[in-house]
Amino acid sequence: MLGVPIRRFLRQSRSVVLIELGVLVLALGAAAFLWLPDAGPEPAATASPSTPIELPGLPDSTAPVLMPGRPGEPAKTAAANEVSALPRQPHNNADVRFVAMMIPHHEQALVMARLVADRGESSQLKSIAERILAAQGPEITFLEVWLTDRGLDRNSAGDHRHTMSGMQSAEALNRLTATRGPEFDRMFVAMMTDHHQGAIEMANEVLSLGTDGIVNEMASSVVVEQGVEVNRMREALAGGGQ
Secondary structure, eight states: OOOHHHHHHHHHHHHHHHHHHHHHHHHHHHHHHHHSOOOOSOOOOOOOOOOOOOOOOOOOTTOEEEEOOSTTSOOEEEEGGGOOOOOOOOOOHHHHHHHHHHHHHHHHHHHHHHTHHHHOOOHHHHHHHHHHHHHHHHHHHHHHHHHHHTTOOTTTTOOOTTTSTTOOOHHHHHHHHTOOHHHHHHHHHHHHHHHHHHHHHHHHHHHHHOOOHHHHHHHHHHHHHHHHHHHHHHHHHHTTTO
8 A cells, every 4th residue: 555655745746737727728728818909889770760759640531531411301421521511591681680789788788688687676586687698798789799790889779779669668668777675676577578578579580581590599588588487477476576
């Protein structure tokens, strides 16, 4: 058997050999790295062509448009480029007369309605007066705009103040203003009923003679709404007004 010194020597020898082999491998690796040519930085990836942005196109001029039919007829469809703007409906002297006369007619109704809050006794009549103020004020604006859009004004039909049905005299308005309580309620109902019935008469006239569809709709509304208000005023007065 080998002695201890010899075995120790062999172990040391093997260690030295292993170390030397390791150093040799490292040296060869470094030489190989230095020998290889410099490839330089990795080339950048080629940019792909940009995708164009899709912008919204123009509206489809052939898209279908629903065209309502006449009363009793079904609706139809037509291409958008085949539909023209609706022309303004024609008007005649009857339309102009109604609109121009209804402005001062409504204004007098507002004068009478404003008196009710401080002079009247019936709470129901006060509510009716508030509805008159809320409705006829905007209607005056509508009537004025209708005239302006057609190059007209409230004087276009001439001065018909003294011939308008239902208009109250200055003397009657003064008497109404000076009255209070139940007497005011009775006078107000009588005067406003006469005033409303005059407006209904004017509306029925333009419904028979006028040609403008917008005026026709307003006249129809006057007939219905002011007729209802006449009945409510009479009921309020008959029921004691509370």
